Amino acid sequence: MHELTITQNIIDIAVSEAQNRKIRQINLVIGELSSVVEDSIRFCFDVISRQTPAEGATLSVTRTRALIRCASCGSEFGYEREGICPECGGRIGEVIAGREFYMESIEVEDWSDEDQGSKEHPGCQRADGR
Amino acid sequence: MKIKVVKNILDANEQMAAENKTLFKKKGLIAINIMASPGAGKTSLILRTIEELGEPLAVIEGDIASTLDAEKVGEKKVPVVQINTDGGCHLDAAMIRTSLDKLKLDGARYLFIENVGNLVCPAEFQLGESERVLVASVPEGDDKPFKYPGMFATVQAIVLNKMDIVPYIDFSVARFMEGVRAVNPEAPVFQLSCRTKEGLSDWIDWLKKIGS
Numbered sequence: 001m002h003e004l005t006i007t008q009n010i011i012d013i014a015v016s017e018a019q020n021r022k023i024r025q026i027n028l029v030i031g032e033l034s035s036v037v038e039d040s041i042r043f044c045f046d047v048i049s050r051q052t053p054a055e056g057a058t059l060s061v062t063r064t065r066a067l068i069r070c071a072s073c074g075s076e077f078g079y080e081r082e083g084i085c086p087e088c089g090g091r092i093g094e095v096i097a098g099r100e101f102y103m104e105s106i107e108v109e110d111w112s113d114e115d116q117g118s119k120e121h122p123g124c125q126r127a128d129g130r
Numbered sequence: 131m132k133i134k135v136v137k138n139i140l141d142a143n144e145q146m147a148a149e150n151k152t153l154f155k156k157k158g159l160i161a162i163n164i165m166a167s168p169g170a171g172k173t174s175l176i177l178r179t180i181e182e183l184g185e186p187l188a189v190i191e192g193d194i195a196s197t198l199d200a201e202k203v204g205e206k207k208v209p210v211v212q213i214n215t216d217g218g219c220h221l222d223a224a225m226i227r228t229s230l231d232k233l234k235l236d237g238a239r240y241l242f243i244e245n246v247g248n249l250v251c252p253a254e255f256q257l258g259e260s261e262r263v264l265v266a267s268v269p270e271g272d273d274k275p276f277k278y279p280g281m282f283a284t285v286q287a288i289v290l291n292k293m294d295i296v297p298y299i300d301f302s303v304a305r306f307m308e309g310v311r312a313v314n315p316e317a318p319v320f321q322l323s324c325r326t327k328e329g330l331s332d333w334i335d336w337l338k339k340i341g342s
Contacts, residue, residue: 002219002251009139017135028139033280035250066279071315082276083312092311095283101254103135110131 003037007044010103011054018108023057025107032066032079033098066098143255146223150258153230154241160341161241163257165281166265167274168247171291173199174324175265175333176242180206182327182334185341187240190229192221194246209234220251223258239341249274253281261340267291268301275309283313287320289333294323 014026030036038061049055066079072090083093138144154161166172176189180203188209191199200212211233213225226243235241243259245252264285266274269292275282282288288310296303303321310319318336322329 006139009142013135013137013139013141017133017137021131033283035254035280068313079279079313082309083279091308092315093313094315095279095313099280099283101140102138105132105134105136107132 003040004044004048006036007041007048010041010045011049011052013103014054014057014106015052017103017106018053020053021108021111023054023106023108025058025060026054027060027062027104027106029062029064029100029102029104031064031098031100033095034101036101038063062104064097064100067096068093069096140254140256143223146227147256147258150223150226150230151260152258153227154258154260157235159235159238159241160261161243161257161259162337163243163245163252163259163262164265165245165249165252165262165285166247166267167249167270170247170265170267170270171289171324172244172247172265173202175289175291176203176244177206178324178327178330179242179334179337180208182330183240183337185240185338186236186238187242188233188235188238190221190226190233190241190243192225192244192246194218199244209236209238215246219246219248220255221245221257222255226257240337249278249281253284261286263287263289265289265291266306268293268296268299272302272306273309275306275313279309279313282310285314285317287318287336288314290319290321291324293321293329294326 014023030038042059045059067076068079068083069076070085070088070090071092073085073088075085075087077086084091164172189203191203191210191212192215193199194215194217197212200210203210211229213221213229243257262285264281266288320329320333322333
């Protein structure tokens with residue numbers, strides 16, 4: 001339901017970091033337990049990135065697994081077995097990973113590419129407005 | 131050229147939540163974010179808490195539409211403000227900030243924030259609260275912690291409501307507790323009934339403890 005807002009946040013962060021350079025790729029990390037629907041983000045991204053430096057950028061998503069730490073033996077394991085520790089059978093645990101949702105990095109066109117004028121950058125917005 | 135970013139996508143909300151937290155602290159308020167699926171008994175719990183806690187409190191009601199809940203709380207003569215999210219699936223920190231301006235706190239010690247009924251999205255959005263509380267109810271089934279681990283993992287306390295109807299339905303408290311403990315080793319679980327008031331005193335005691 002809130003993927004439109006989230007996608008707007010993604011574009012805002014990427015555009016701010018890119019400092020007017022055209023964005024080629026945005027690398028996101030989404031945890032298994034974060035309630036973010038990747039397909040919805042992709043759909044929203046295509047629509048709302050239009051006429052921004054992020055238009056046409058590739059959205060690359062790394063999914064991270066949920067990780068539970070057993071309170072009895074300290075083993076770390078995934079959530080596939082309803083949180084039961086595969087080492088000691090312990091049933092008390094703590095979520096230590098899987099809720100993350102962040103932008104790891106972006107890939108942009110180099111300043112030098114633009115200065116040399118050796119390539120066409122149709123969506124490129126120059127800092128000097130030319 | 132690659133630029134390292136490492137920025138939380140919900141960073142803007144979290145910054146606003148941090149400001150809210152500072153504001154609550156300045157006003158001496160203990161803010162409690164109450165989350166649950168629709169119909170679990172969030173409003174009932176707030177109404178019972180108003181009756182039993184005996185401390186000045188205020189309430190922010192979050193709903194997609196209507197002022198029904200704010201009206202119920204208003205009848206108890208406590209300061210209340212209704213937020214309508216117009217379809218939005220959760221409250222966010224900015225909505226709380228705006229609604230605070232409309233709320234006459236009158237020396238309130240506790241601020242109860244009733245989130246939009248939803249076991250998914252509210253888990254992601256910090257409001258600046260001191261404590262996050264999940265209200266589950268037995269008709270929802272004992273498997274809910276297994277199905278919504280993201281929500282159950284992030285709360286400081288869990289209320290298991292409608293315990294008075296357990297004899298009439300297939301609900302295993304043990305199974306429910308297994309699901310909770312698989313992702314949340316410490317949160318207290320208060321088994322109670324807002325209808326009969328049974329078990330309510332442990333919840334009230336916990337509120338008093340966090341407020342002292």
